[in-house]
Amino acid sequence: MTTTGSPQGVVGLSAAALAQQLAAGEVSSVEAVQAHLDRIEATDGAPVDPGDRTRGKAGVNAFLHVNAEEALAVAADVDAARARGEELPALAGVPIAVKDLIVTKGQPTTAGSRMLEGWMSPYDATVTRRLRAARMPMLGKTNLDEFAMGSTSEHSAFGDTRNPWDLSRVPGGSGGGSAAAVTAFQAPLALGTDTGGSIRQPAALTGSVGVKPTYGGVSRYGVIAMASSLDQVGPVSRTVLDAALLHEVVGGHDPHDSTSLPGPVGDLVAQARAGAAGGLKGLRVGVVKELTGEGFQAGVQQRFDEAVELLRSAGAEIVEVSTPNFRYALGAYYLIMSSEVSSNLAKYDGVRFGHRVLPEDGPMTIERVMGATRAAGFGAEVKRRIILGTYALSAGYYDAYYGSAQKVRTLVQRDFAA
Template structure:
């Protein structure tokens, strides 16, 4: 019974709850039991979660069941459990952003998107693992150990939001919240065979997100289907007066668009193949599955045209100047004086400067230090215009390329990532090789346009998932859901079901004795 419940999608759960066929307590209990069975820790299991909120989740589930029994009007997702990436502030739960420097920090407030989830009645299962401060493409940079890909435990689940994607793909949660600064929702979705969406910049409030790069960060949904992602997107989205970058108005009509697209009919839709996002360096199996997905779009009635975005080739370089510069500024607040880790007081000669230096040395990992140094250099006197200023000019050119492409096509498509999931350690010592994983996803963040990744099938070389990326103009998120749902319907008809039904079963992984990471479970804040 537990397995049957955890394999239900969010939309199916919502329908079953509304019909009285299942309770929220049953769904939440099943999810928590699944987490306990397969998640493990940094040495075994999926390790998708850094904190599991058993008591809080069940209390929220009971409250929903009582409200439903009393005949109260409830939100569509009321009672459907959700996991939240550990970069999002959650009142009463630890928020570490995968870093030692925030070890033990429990926010006194909720991020706006979390407040909206609570208001909608979704039990929060806990916080998911991530690359430290969202810097990485593999979740290998988490201070609390890597998350494993449910398709192959020797491979990465993507990053920085590998924990959220893995939780969804391992049937630990029907829905999860991620954040996407350069592909951190879409790339993990591609390599785990799930669906991930980066909304239009400003479409989901950033209030309560621990900032990496403020002009790039965007929260969004992770799910097992396009409709499920749409349901979560509508709960989280809409204007927030506490976020100065928040777009006016309510969330886009993405649920209606997903339901419309499920018919599989794309007559009159123009799809643009981005020439610069399907070239050298892409794994043959990824390209083959992408070509098949494009054929399905044609079969659905879409007109497919080739478009060119010549400045996309400079997007990766510009991004890795803009992001470290903003990160250097945003992370300056972690100074050992206000919150988080503090070391160095034992030194009789300690000064504020020495304590700050010792704390940042002990609290930040290598990748975070690398990007802080790079960003500080790019912003320094004499180099600002040459590096950061030039990168912002390239950003403008990328935005103009998008405008030109969308004049020719309603949506753009490309492979989401150049390769399937690679093995742990393969790129850990080569930052540039790691950064190249984001080559197709970064342009969307530079321009603020919405993007979606959904699975296209398994690559022939390794039998691992590949993904297709859909891109739409600013504030036209609904287009992604219509086209994505239509493509998903045709792919699943060809497969005879969901791609995740083919994923190898994740065996139960008991936690070893003497677990040294108390952050991973209820009530223990490392």
């Protein structure tokens, strides 16, 4: 299956266009949801081997769980409310897909891992609650690299997600499922999470729009943590306007998240409309000097330069800025990320939380249960990052590795602040 162009009908519409048609009564939410469910069934594929979930499905394999019954019920409620003349949120009735790292009451949340296979959350994440308040039917949960660790979506315990443009290629990761679902027209919108590129990189590989909001701009409450000081929830869409519409729904302060920013989201939709109309006069854009030159592929650099020229032609002021410490950022990121991974995943031990595997022979001690559980429950990539992070946090190495990486982060922050 390839999506070499927008399909006809409801599934080919942007979220903004679909919302307009819903408000005008040109299409019902039930019709829109059912059309997307049919699209999922037609393009996501049947299991390659029903007895072996690690092989995934023969198609895109963007979804780990399809939430058809609930999505249609929410859509019917929206249609009934609209028929009564109730005032509804802007995206009411527009379906959405949710990365399976975000907990949702009534649906399984696996984080793409055997460790959480079949787990049902007793509560909703803040972003999930905001989707429900916006009356947006959730189509289901999308595939990802296990616990968001990877950049190809090949590290899911439930099979690879494939790029809808060419099923022999990857869609990027870790949020390849969300990007692939949007690109395959299985959903007009999706939520992803981004630690070091897990929304933005799949957007680049699939030709979709992906945004990592400012840290603290969207609540992390109810989002399974990979690296707490780096994780952020953000929108995935096919247009910038759609990303702005979704960002306004899920963003804003949340008292449940101690890192949540206190201010309002701002009028992102108005800014997106102005940008689409070519009105960027007054916008000042900093182009980082260190993000050019050696290490960047010529084609990528060319597209970046073209994007800068598009901003300039639309009226934006382009200013070159220097962040001299940025060259150390990647090394610092990998140390900080893996250290926080080691800490956050320590609770999946077969005793307090998650899957449990009992040792086949020998004494039944806590240590042996933990060892058997983590050996069976985690995939190879997760184990690699846990080992690296545990080493960086170990006695005698903490200051040399994790402590030094935190100092580098401070230097990079100061560069950007300046």
